[in-house]
Amino acid sequence: MRQTQHRPNYLGLRGWVWGGKYGLERYLYLLHRLSGLWLTLFVMMHLLATIIFRIQGQNVWAATVNLFQDPWLKVTAYVAVVALVYHGLNGVRLTLQELGFALGQPTPPLFPYRDALRKARAFMVVLLVAMLVLAFVFFLDFFPWVR
Amino acid sequence: MRNNYLWLLHMVTGAIVVVLLGIHLVTLHPGGFLFIASKVDTVMGIFGLQTASAIRPGGGMSASVYIALLAFVLYHGIYGLRGIILEIAPSDGAGRIVTLSLIIIGIILFIGGFMSRLFFPQG
Numbered sequence: 315m316r317q318t319q320h321r322p323n324y325l326g327l328r329g330w331v332w333g334g335k336y337g338l339e340r341y342l343y344l345l346h347r348l349s350g351l352w353l354t355l356f357v358m359m360h361l362l363a364t365i366i367f368r369i370q371g372q373n374v375w376a377a378t379v380n381l382f383q384d385p386w387l388k389v390t391a392y393v394a395v396v397a398l399v400y401h402g403l404n405g406v407r408l409t410l411q412e413l414g415f416a417l418g419q420p421t422p423p424l425f426p427y428r429d430a431l432r433k434a435r436a437f438m439v440v441l442l443v444a445m446l447v448l449a450f451v452f453f454l455d456f457f458p459w460v461r
Numbered sequence: 462m463r464n465n466y467l468w469l470l471h472m473v474t475g476a477i478v479v480v481l482l483g484i485h486l487v488t489l490h491p492g493g494f495l496f497i498a499s500k501v502d503t504v505m506g507i508f509g510l511q512t513a514s515a516i517r518p519g520g521g522m523s524a525s526v527y528i529a530l531l532a533f534v535l536y537h538g539i540y541g542l543r544g545i546i547l548e549i550a551p552s553d554g555a556g557r558i559v560t561l562s563l564i565i566i567g568i569i570l571f572i573g574g575f576m577s578r579l580f581f582p583q584g
Binding site: 354 | 538570
C-alpha cells in the first residue's frame with residue numbers, strides 16, 4: 315500500500331484569505347480578525363498618546379486635543395470607528411451563535427449546505443442595517459453643517 | 462479548562478466593551494464625535510434624563526467608566542491578539558514567551574492609563 319506523508323492542515327497567514335472554497339461566514343471571520351487587529355493597534359497607540367501627552371500638563375493636553383481635529387487623524391479615527399461598529403456587531407452575532415442562539419432550525423447536513431447566515435437571514439439583515447446606520451451617523455461628523 | 466474560562470471572559474469583556482466604548486465615543490472623545498452626545502441627551506431628555514452629560518469628563522462616572530473600559534478593552538484586545546499570534550508561533554516555548562510579553566505590555570498600559578487618569582485628569 316502506498317504510504318502518504320502526513321501534512322498538518324496548516325496554511326499559515328495565506329489560509330486567512332484562501333484555503334479552498336470559503337463561504338461568506340469565512341470572510342466575515344477574516345474581516346473580524348483584521349478589524350480586531352486594527353482596533354488593538356489603534357487602542358494601544360491612542361492609549362500611549364493619551365498617557366504621554368496627558369502627564370505633560372494642561373497646555374500640552376489642550377494642544378493635543380486640537381491636533382485630533384487634523385483631517386488625516388479624523389480619517390484614521392473614522393476607520394477605527396467603522397472597524398469598531400463592524401467588530402462589535404459581528405461579535406454580538408458570534409457570541410449569540412456560540413451560546414446557541416440565532417442558528418436557525420437544525421437541518422440534516424445535506425448538500426447544498428445552508429449556513430447560519432442563511433438560516434437566520436432576518437437577524438443578519440438587522441445587524442447589517444444597524445451597521446450601515448451607525449457608520450453613516452459617524453460619517454456625518456465630517457460635515458459640520460449637518461450637525 | 463482554564464482556556465475555556467479565558468475564552469468565556471473574552472466574550473463577556475467583548476460585550477461590555479461594546480457598551481463602554483459606545484459611551485466613550487459619545488461622551489469622552491474630544492471634539493470628534495461629541496455631537497452625538499447632545500442627540501442622546503435630547504432623546505433621553507424626554508424621560509427627564511441627561512445620560513450623556515452625566516458621564517462626560519467632570520461628571521461622577523467618567524473616571525470609573527474610563528478605568529473599566531481600560532481594563533476590559535486591554536484584556537479583550539490582548540487575548541485576541543494572543544490567539545492570532547499563537548496560531549503562527551513555531552513552538553510552545555515561543556507561545557509562552559508571546560503570552561508573557563503580552564501580559565507585561567497589558568499591565569504596563571493599564572498602569573499607565575490608570576495613573577494618567579487619576580493623577581492628571583485633564584479631561
